[in-house]
Amino acid sequence: MDVIPSLDLLGGQVVRLLHGDFAKVTAYGDPESVLDSLDVPRGSRLHLVDLEASRSGRPIELDVVRRLAKRDLRVQVGGGIRSLADARAWIEAGAAKIVIGTVAADSPAILREIVDALGPDRVIAAIDVRDGIVRVNGWESDARATLAEVLARVEALGIGEALITDINKDGAMRGPSFALYRSLQTKLRIIASGGVSTLGDVVSLSRIRSVGACVIGRALLDRRMQLAEARARVATPNAIPERIIPCLDVRDGRVVKGVNFVDIRDAGDPVECAARYEAEGADELVILDISATDANRTTALETVHRVSESLFIPLTVGGGVRTIEDFRALLRAGADRVAINTAALRNPQLIADCAREFGVQAVVLSCDAKRVNDHFEAMVRSGKESSGVDAVAWCRQAEELGTGEILLTSVDRDGTNAGYDIELLRAVTSVVRISVIASGGAGALEHFRDAIESGGARAVLAASLFHDRRLSIGDVKRYLTGEGIPVR
Amino acid sequence: MITTLIDSPVANVANIARALRTVGAELQVTRDPDAIANAEKLVLPGVGSFIAAMCWLEENRIDSAIHAAVANGASLLGVCVGHQLLFDVSHEMGTTAGLGLVRGEVHKFEGSLPVPQIGWNRVQCAEGGDRTLFEGVENGVFYFVNSYAASNAPDEIARADYGGPFTAAVQRDRIFGVQFHPEKSSAAGLRVLRNFVSWT
Known part of the structure; x- marks a missing residue:
């Protein structure tokens, strides 16, 4: 073109x-x-x-x-x-x-x-x-x-x-x-x-x-x-496939799923889910540890280790990462990349420190964004509390500090199946050069297309839709191929 | 035949070991130069910086052990930075000599795409090139994490495109290298490892 x-x-x-x-x-x-x-x-x-x-x-x-x-x-x-x-x-x-x-x-x-x-x-x-x-x-x-x-x-x-x-x-x-x-x-x-x-x-x-x-x-x-x-x-628009990423929200060693970050229910064993997703063609797996206490953190590390033992696609893990030592522990447990959220908002330098220590490719900024009037705010504590920081400016700053990728979740859309927040995605993808993973709201095939085509996302993440088998990863890949969007 | 995985501290050895075992390799994981020099089939992993990886090889006399093994007819597979180490030279942070087992130089990606490349990319086998490593996945998609790569390497057997073509795999005699991470490339990556492990 x-x-x-x-x-x-x-x-x-x-x-x-x-x-x-x-x-x-x-x-x-x-x-x-x-x-x-x-x-x-x-x-x-x-x-x-x-x-x-x-x-x-x-x-x-x-x-x-x-x-x-x-x-x-x-x-x-x-x-x-x-x-x-x-x-x-x-x-x-x-x-x-x-x-x-x-x-x-x-x-x-x-x-x-x-x-x-x-x-x-x-x-x-x-x-x-x-x-x-x-x-x-x-x-x-x-x-x-x-x-x-x-x-x-x-x-x-x-x-x-x-x-x-x-x-x-x-x-x-x-x-x-x-x-x-x-x-x-x-x-x-x-x-x-x-x-x-x-x-x-x-x-x-x-x-x-x-x-x-x-x-x-x-x-x-x-x-x-x-x-x-x-x-x-546009010289080689189809060389690099867009990615489909299932997400496992894990608590106390079990996969769970909530709507708008509350109302949690059990959805299975993480190792079984992960293996099924890889077999279905998942390009990557995200595990978000939503256990709130330190006591459960050890369980989370064990879960990551168990999952990584039988997984041959990249594994990103996030949730409760507060220090460079937390980051290191997850990499040691088998994560390829670690997502940081609240701790980075409180101490942006953590991004730069982790990038220097483990490489930019290992650092993922997890940004939970919520629409407030005419802009988006970065949320902390699993989307429950506003940081007062503008989400778009924050993503941009994180790119400069050294994050390799941004996992951008719309708190408003999460669990609603109403579609990704395209406006949020465009706001971020138009100001950063690194890849953005769209998250929150997937409910139908065209939502995946729109996040990539209109939103500019380079990867699309979904949890409940895949857990509940309303769509398989194969369904999404076949659909995107038909829409001219390259997948693996 | 035993596959000898070089136990580099600047590599994610556990992941590659797991993938090699999964495809049926009988594995020895070692950093003993004598064991490496006597190996018949070697895997050289690596992540992070070229210079750190090369320094470790030299300080532990593993560079000469690899040369000895190759001279004895061993086959060798370099992975990611392990692949880059096979070349003559890398231009990462100044200019550093590599093992010189394949011809060419490693440069930083130029162009407009974000660096490092993090993600899947389609790998195309060269016309008329050796297909040993890619049998069954001649037009496969593999997972890359790299800021540096060779391009148009004389020993190139497969290439990919990231804002311009780069060398995704090389082969010279019994020496192979892949810029991607086969241990993270699902079935296609495991196939490449199986092809190497079962090759005689």
């Missing part, structure tokens, strides 16, 4: 309009310096939108296109192209392709005229969609044709590419409309546009069969992602 930087132009400058309002302009400077600052390499495709042209209906920024075409960029330009004359003016200025919106949706005759004169390879159809309806004239009115009709017409003219924007997602930084792109029945190469704000978004788009490219504007300008990094990540 190609990743295409996108710039909006106004008065010869790169700008961004707040909610499409020409009175609320953020300027980023002249196109050349912006392209330099974004490290856009020669030969790259570049998407330009001439904002004034889309307002006035005639090409304005021809000179910018002339200059950029000379820099060996394959420029595609859009904005109010309503006639063959406009289209020709852009091509003559050096644009490789023109992006045609309203005319493509509402004026089949003009579209045909442009394609006949310039060739179908010069044309990208731009289709803006809101709630499944095609919108035209700067999103102000509904198109006469349906989305399926517009796609069929564009395809019949021999046009190869369609830039599809979900208006509700555009500029919102909440992720693109994966469901829309996945639902499209077309042979066209889709250029996804709108809401692409994280590296995870780019990777997820690359896994959707019809999507051949995506355009990214604001996320590049705001330095939320690097173009080179995004391109590297």
Whole structure:
């Protein structure tokens, strides 16, 4: 999949309009310096939108296109192209392709005229969609044709590419409309546009069969992602499988399961559960020791030892780890990695100390997050008490201190089967580079997909769903494979 | 044939021992240079830093014991940092000479992906390369924990991709190395160990 930087132009400058309002302009400077600052390499495709042209209906920024075409960029330009004359003016200025919106949706005759004169390879159809309806004239009115009709017409003219924007997602930084792109029945190469704000978004788009490219504007300008990094990540999007991780909550040597961290019930022998999960294809196992007292800690170490004796996948253990000695004891008992939660919130240096002593790969930050008003707070004492610390900032700090991975549990969703908290996941995955394990709320197959695709999680954890055999790990893996998400 | 597992303090020996026994190895776990020099089948594990692992080999004369065993026709499997130790040189924290049993150098991962790599990755056998080690798992997925790796090693028999291709396994004569952790790679990892243990 190609990743295409996108710039909006106004008065010869790169700008961004707040909610499409020409009175609320953020300027980023002249196109050349912006392209330099974004490290856009020669030969790259570049998407330009001439904002004034889309307002006035005639090409304005021809000179910018002339200059950029000379820099060996394959420029595609859009904005109010309503006639063959406009289209020709852009091509003559050096644009490789023109992006045609309203005319493509509402004026089949003009579209045909442009394609006949310039060739179908010069044309990208731009289709803006809101709630499944095609919108035209700067999103102000509904198109006469349906989305399926517009796609069929564009395809019949021999046009190869369609830039599809979900208006509700555009500029919102909440992720693109994966469901829309996945639902499209077309042979066209889709250029996804709108809401692409994280590296995870780019990777997820690359896994959707019809999507051949995506355009990214604001996320590049705001330095939320690097173009080179995004391109590297999609070069081999399927090499690294996403992980399915069953979790055993263990107390006094038995597996237990509670709803919202309370109301605990017995769910079996940890060694038997672990062996069953590995046989089913679990990529890793998490054991959370929820026994509250020191007296039971010895039992927990024995449990870890017993489980690790017959397990040939990585084992992460957490719960009640307060000191570097607790950490060491769990590694000695057979854990590959140890999750720290409350103790790290009280003493963040513990993360750095453990990373130095045992390696970054051994340290997992377990963050229990609870929604409080418009943000998330990191909780302590098994999710019962707020630390007052912002969960997203805390995850970021933990990454800097040296945690190898973050196990991110939504306290609100835990045990509810209502789905992972995608907003929480996005908030964290958009600010850290290390992997995030989604936890809390899994109840159906699509929840796993959404956590990875929309949430940006690199692993998904579930406990009760697997214990109760409502789904097997194999079910989840088959489903994800069908959705284009690689698994082991 | 007895498999001799080198009892390195900078390795998770217990896990590898358990996996080797599970696939039917008759196991001797030792750090005695004489026992290692006389071994017919050796496993060299390792985690953590290259330099610490190499220092331990040298201080305990295990480096020359390994060379002696190899000269006598022993087969050898290096695992993770044990695999990296087989190479000429590592560039972890300066430049450190390795055992020089396979050709090439170990470098830090470059590129944009988080380091260390922690997780599963698909391993592709080289076209026309030796398949002894990967029989039955030619396109398998294995568990990696590493910040450093060789790339395009002349003795490469399998590669993986982490922001760019790297050497996942090497083989030269009777010497093998795997960058991943077979003891944590479930059935695929056990298969690789079984292939090594049962190979003559």
